[in-house]
Amino acid sequence: MERFGFVGLPNAGKSSLYNALAGGGAHAAPYAFATTDPNIGVAKVPDHRLEKLSAMSRSKETIHAAVQFTDIGGLVEGASQGEGLGNAFLSHIREVDAIVFVLRAFPDEDVPGPQDPLEHLRVVEIELALADLASAEKACDKMQRMLKGDSSLKRTVELLTRCVDTLGEGTPLYRAGLDAEERAELKEFFFLTNKPVMAVLNIGEDQIGDEDAIAAPVRSELDGAEVVPLSVQLEAEAAMMAPEDRQEMLEALGLGDGAVPAFLTSAYHMLGLRTYLTTGEKESRAWTFRAGSTAPEAAGVIHTDFQRGFIRAETIQWNELIEAGSWASAREAGKVRSEGKDYVVEDGDVMEFRFNV
Numbered sequence: 620m621e622r623f624g625f626v627g628l629p630n631a632g633k634s635s636l637y638n639a640l641a642g643g644g645a646h647a648a649p650y651a652f653a654t655t656d657p658n659i660g661v662a663k664v665p666d667h668r669l670e671k672l673s674a675m676s677r678s679k680e681t682i683h684a685a686v687q688f689t690d691i692g693g694l695v696e697g698a699s700q701g702e703g704l705g706n707a708f709l710s711h712i713r714e715v716d717a718i719v720f721v722l723r724a725f726p727d728e729d730v731p732g733p734q735d736p737l738e739h740l741r742v743v744e745i746e747l748a749l750a751d752l753a754s755a756e757k758a759c760d761k762m763q764r765m766l767k768g769d770s771s772l773k774r775t776v777e778l779l780t781r782c783v784d785t786l787g788e789g790t791p792l793y794r795a796g797l798d799a800e801e802r803a804e805l806k807e808f809f810f811l812t813n814k815p816v817m818a819v820l821n822i823g824e825d826q827i828g829d830e831d832a833i834a835a836p837v838r839s840e841l842d843g844a845e846v847v848p849l850s851v852q853l854e855a856e857a858a859m860m861a862p863e864d865r866q867e868m869l870e871a872l873g874l875g876d877g878a879v880p881a882f883l884t885s886a887y888h889m890l891g892l893r894t895y896l897t898t899g900e901k902e903s904r905a906w907t908f909r910a911g912s913t914a915p916e917a918a919g920v921i922h923t924d925f926q927r928g929f930i931r932a933e934t935i936q937w938n939e940l941i942e943a944g945s946w947a948s949a950r951e952a953g954k955v956r957s958e959g960k961d962y963v964v965e966d967g968d969v970m971e972f973r974f975n976v
């Protein structure tokens with residue numbers, strides 16, 4: 620299962636965000652080092668398509684896609700140079716598939732620390748960039764020595780030299796103007812800032828309604844990355860309540876279903892993950908596949924036999940199936956397509972696989 624990690628300064632709201640997702644469990648406190656061990660949680664990815672299919676098929680079980688998340692504590696200004704818990708947090712960041720910055724925007728004089736999200740972002744980015752700079756310099760030296768016996772490494776050395784220059788200015792690699800191919804090439808060096816990133820902007824109760832104005836400068840700074848404003852503390856409190864009370868509280872605040880579902884959907888997409896669905900009386904289920912997968916690759920998510928013995932896939936977009944009312948009527952109406960092994964599966968496809976092993 621793919622995992623993302625919460626990264627941010629003390630008191631930004633990382634542990635509270637963990638609680639909002641997990642419904643309690645992580646220790647939220649106004650102490651810089653309350654979290655030294657990352658907690659790992661699992662969150663269901665909300666999916667209204669799945670709910671509708673499950674109702675249509677009167678499924679006994681409904682199984683959502685899930686992602687893992689972890690609360691990474693210990694990052695303070697100067698951490699890459701040994702301040703606070705020092706480099707301990709780095710190894711935790713290396714283990715995640717993507718980074719979620721938690722940036723504080725809420726004002727509260729009782730909670731220490733800066734209240735400007737851009738200041739949070741600046742400090743965090745510099746720490747990560749400096750940590751990467753040290754690795755990039757080492758890698759670059761090593762490659763330069765190897766270059767003497769292997770001239771094919773020239774391109775890599777040039778790329779690493781560019782990384783050293785950019786990181787030295789405090790600019791993370793995700794906004795260093797590298798193209799997808801270059802970023803893929805850099806994967807073998809495990810740089811922190813070569814991972815996908817998004818941000819949660821932790822807003823206070825009084826800032827609800829002004830989300831866009833508060834998020835605008837952060838969006839422009841992180842250009843292209845998803846920025847989700849979220850009142851973390853409120854949603855963490857809501858997560859501890861019974862479902863009816865939660866709904867009532869969020870609606871009273873004008874938050875609808877809350878921002879947690881939107882956040883999870885964005886995070887899931889950022890990881891390059893997509894969903895196809897299966898539906899029947901026994902269960903309706905969301906299956907996770909990588910964007911761009913072919914039908915046999917997607918089938919392999921259910922069982923390797925499905926991939927090995929793949930013959931064809933019967934498929935229809937979820938809304939067309941709902942419109943038809945059942946597989947049988949969809950087939951009758953000629954809405955179900957029969958696709959072969961080169962078919963590239965789309966998000967929201969409902970699949971039935973034919974296979975033979």
Ligand SMILES: Nc1nc2c(ncn2[C@@H]2O[C@H](COP(=O)(O)OP(=O)(O)O)[C@@H](O)[C@H]2O)c(=O)[nH]1
Nearest residue numbers: 629630631632633634635647648649725727852
């Ligand atoms: N007023 C206010 N306080 C918050 C909000 N989010 C978090 N806090 C408080 O800020 C402190 C630090 O939060 P925590 O989740 O432990 O931050 P972490 O250090 O990033 O894990 C706690 O006392 C929280 O109750 C918020 O939206 N509004």
Ligand SMILES: [Mg+2]
Nearest residue numbers: 633634653654
């Ligand atoms: Mg914490």
